[in-house]
Amino acid sequence: xxxxxxxxxxxxxNNAIIFGIAAAVYGxxxxxxxxxxxxxxxxxxxxxxxxxxxxxxxxxLFGSLLFLAFxxxxxxxxxxTLAIILGCIYGVTDEIHQLFVPGRFGDATDALVNGxxxxxxxxxxxxxxxxxxPSPRSPxxxxx
Numbered sequence: 001x002x003x004x005x006x007x008x009x010x011x012x013x014n015n016a017i018i019f020g021i022a023a024a025v026y027g028x029x030x031x032x033x034x035x036x037x038x039x040x041x042x043x044x045x046x047x048x049x050x051x052x053x054x055x056x057x058x059x060x061l062f063g064s065l066l067f068l069a070f071x072x073x074x075x076x077x078x079x080x081t082l083a084i085i086l087g088c089i090y091g092v093t094d095e096i097h098q099l100f101v102p103g104r105f106g107d108a109t110d111a112l113v114n115g116x117x118x119x120x121x122x123x124x125x126x127x128x129x130x131x132x133x134p135s136p137r138s139p140x141x142x143x144x
Contacts, residue, residue, distance in 0.1 A: 035097070
């Protein structure tokens with residue numbers, strides 16, 4: 001029994017590390033593209049869809065990676081809250097960062113859309129996670 005629990009904890013820790021690294025790398029990619037004066041040719045066709053949709057999806061993925069890192073580490077019930085707080089702060093700082101890049105500008109609406117992407121993605125993943133791994137009920141709730 002202990003052997004299985006240790007194996008599960010090791011797998012969870014490894015997943016937390018992998019998702020944490022993925023979130024950090026993806027955050028670096030966001031920073032890199034935000035540092036560019038112009039939109040690279042590779043992503044120009046994507047921006048023709050909608051700038052706001054791109055911001056939403058970009059930060060939905062970032063929020064998802066943060067949530068997966070925190071939830072894999074077993075930081076319940078703070079995993080969703082931490083992912084939302086960090087993802088939204090990064091979304092705001094990304095727009096502030098663009099104020100200092102020639103040819104770019106920071107946009108409050110983009111910051112809100114960044115945060116919305118984080119919140120929606122984390123909420124969906126937290127709901128799925130809660131359905132897969134329901135938290136044990138309090139004995140007081142079962143009596144009611």
